[in-house]
Amino acid sequence: MTIIPVSGQAFAPYDVVVGRGLLASAGERIAPLTRGRTVIISDRTVADLHGPALARSLEAAGVQTQIVAVPPGEGSKSFAELERVLDRLLEAGLDRKDVVVALGGGVVGDLAGLAAALYMRGIDFVQVPTTLLAQVDSSVGGKTAIDTPRGKNLVGAFHQPRLVLADIDVLATLPAQQVRSGWAEVLKHGLICDAPFFDWLAGPGAAGAKGDPAALEWAVIRSVEIKSAVVGEDEKEAGRRALLNLGHTFGHAIETALGFEEAALAHGEAVALGCALALRYSVREGLCPAADAERAEAVIAAAGLPTRLSQAGTFGADQLLALMAGDKKAEGGALTLILARGIGQAFVAKGVDAASVRSFLIEEGAKA
Numbered sequence: 001m002t003i004i005p006v007s008g009q010a011f012a013p014y015d016v017v018v019g020r021g022l023l024a025s026a027g028e029r030i031a032p033l034t035r036g037r038t039v040i041i042s043d044r045t046v047a048d049l050h051g052p053a054l055a056r057s058l059e060a061a062g063v064q065t066q067i068v069a070v071p072p073g074e075g076s077k078s079f080a081e082l083e084r085v086l087d088r089l090l091e092a093g094l095d096r097k098d099v100v101v102a103l104g105g106g107v108v109g110d111l112a113g114l115a116a117a118l119y120m121r122g123i124d125f126v127q128v129p130t131t132l133l134a135q136v137d138s139s140v141g142g143k144t145a146i147d148t149p150r151g152k153n154l155v156g157a158f159h160q161p162r163l164v165l166a167d168i169d170v171l172a173t174l175p176a177q178q179v180r181s182g183w184a185e186v187l188k189h190g191l192i193c194d195a196p197f198f199d200w201l202a203g204p205g206a207a208g209a210k211g212d213p214a215a216l217e218w219a220v221i222r223s224v225e226i227k228s229a230v231v232g233e234d235e236k237e238a239g240r241r242a243l244l245n246l247g248h249t250f251g252h253a254i255e256t257a258l259g260f261e262e263a264a265l266a267h268g269e270a271v272a273l274g275c276a277l278a279l280r281y282s283v284r285e286g287l288c289p290a291a292d293a294e295r296a297e298a299v300i301a302a303a304g305l306p307t308r309l310s311q312a313g314t315f316g317a318d319q320l321l322a323l324m325a326g327d328k329k330a331e332g333g334a335l336t337l338i339l340a341r342g343i344g345q346a347f348v349a350k351g352v353d354a355a356s357v358r359s360f361l362i363e364e365g366a367k368a
């Protein structure tokens with residue numbers, strides 16, 4: 001078991017606990033944060049698989065527990081489910097000194113975190129992330145949000161958790177595509193700022209992409225360390241936090257072009273492809289040695305993740321470019337991209353020339 005403290009100037013410090021069998025001892029850790037009562041927010045799939053173990057552990061620690069389960073999937077990041085969850089918290093009679101527990105993937109974490117941020121002007125919440133993506137990414141950093149028909153994550157709040165419990169054992173029930181999808185964010189962390197970690201991911205660590213618990217444990221620990229270091233420096237994404245968007249401007253454009261609902265590509269698959277594109281674009285601009293981009297591509301592909309546009313579908317260059325420029329991370333019409341000078345050396349590139357990105361996309365197989 002490893003405890004990673006997360007701290008920053010703008011929020012109260014909290015611990016991320018990473019280890020095996022944490023669900024069984026969660027009650028002891030969460031009980032001191034409550035006044036004897038909590039509501040677990042989950043989705044129906046996770047509530048069935050892991051809700052009883054968590055509820056038992058809380059009850060054994062003297063915490064009266066209810067579970068509220070939303071339908072699985074991105075559709076639950078909605079005003080309708082937010083309203084329903086808030087109503088259930090009111091019905092349960094939680095007050096400002098109680099805590100909410102988010103048990104699930106990024107959907108549940110984002111929804112429950114926003115509900116906690118809003119409930120009675122804000123109550124504490126604990127994250128118990130159950131997908132690899134949630135363990136290495138969404139449970140840390142305090143971003144919460146729901147979607148609207150106009151786009152993803154457009155309504156939200158910064159609300160840091162009180163505690164994060166990342167139990168590697170719950171990943172055993174996760175479908176293989178979800179493991180690979182989370183693995184893309186792990187690879188991303190190595191590509192951003194940790195070449196030795198990327199070497200490990202390319203070698204012995206590669207077993208994590210196939211679900212090996214020991215490899216997953218170290219991958220989660222190192223990812224949380226990297227994400228928390230970046231977030232601690234810059235909670236609200238003014239500068240360095242943007243590095244965590246490596247692969248995401250390309251990736252979001254690809255996801256949006258395909259349509260989220262069809263889920264043709266998991267988020268992490270789009271991010272993996274986006275990372276490969278960002279590195280190749282960096283090579284094209286003379287910023288990055290070709291060997292680094294080729295190596296990154298080989299490692300991403302070996303994890304069963306896509307690296308070429310043709311693996312995702314058919315795209316128009318102008319369509320992708322418009323989606324990239326429309327990304328809320330774009331500033332003043334100019335394209336901001338996360339590029340790299342090599343593996344482990346990502347940087348924020350502002351004012352990237354849209355015409356050169358368009359030419360690059362065509363070289364990559366997008367339609368002119």
Ligand SMILES: NC(=O)c1ccc[n+]([C@@H]2O[C@H](COP(=O)([O-])OP(=O)(O)OC[C@H]3O[C@@H](n4cnc5c(N)ncnc54)[C@H](O)[C@@H]3O)[C@@H](O)[C@H]2O)c1
Binds near residue numbers: 049073074106108138
């Ligand atoms: N807040 C942030 O900083 C941040 C960062 C990245 C992503 N996100 C958000 O995270 C969301 C995606 O999260 P996700 O990929 O975890 O998706 P998810 O929460 O929808 O979970 C994926 C699927 O796996 C199932 N599942 C979860 N845990 C399981 C387990 N242990 N065993 C079996 N099945 C399990 C779920 O029921 C669901 O069907 C997106 O909405 C994205 O916007 C937020």
Ligand SMILES: [Zn+2]
Binds near residue numbers: 185248267271
């Ligand atoms: Zn992501």
